[in-house]
Amino acid sequence: MVASGIVLTARHCVLPSLEQSKPITLRFNAETGDVTLTAQILDHSQDLDACLLKFEPTFETTLIPLPGEAPREGSEWRTFGFPSGKSDLGHRLTGRIDHVLPAPKARIDIDVTVDAETMVANYRGFSGGPVVVDGAIVGMLRYRFGGSLGAISVRALLEFLETHQI
Secondary structure (H helix, E strand, O other): OOEOOEEEEEHHHHHHHHHHOOOEEEEEEEOOEEEEEEEEEEEEEOOOOEEEEEOOOOOOOOOOOOOOOOOOOOOEEEEEEOOOOOOOOOEEEEEEEEEEEEEEEOOEEEEEEEOHHHOOOOOOOOOOOEEEEOOEEEEEEEEOOOOOEEEEEHHHHHHHHHOOOO
């Protein structure tokens, strides 16, 4: 969540909704238990592979900051996603920021490595997830051809986010 009632995700994760008007379901683990809500597309960018979803919040949450600066190479990062085989339970990934590009290439400007103890066989299900460094969201994960992960930085998404006062 990047603002109250707004989620940032990868556009390719919601293509069935964009192309066939299929509903989007969001699942949250709130203090009161699991919460499932329906979301609508607020905005999307094919060039950035980014999408903002809006929903009516039924629970309170603390938002994680979104700094506009690129993360430092070598920084530790973490995320949580729902890869194949763990789609109900979810899985935490940790690693290091390997390389930060000055501008996105193939919709990625952050190259990440994954710690061996958190690796999974298939990273599908992590796309659209946050890259958290030092308590702040610095990017959004993207599953890449060849089975690896990369991310697009908040810095690269800034103009897209700012059009919605995020």
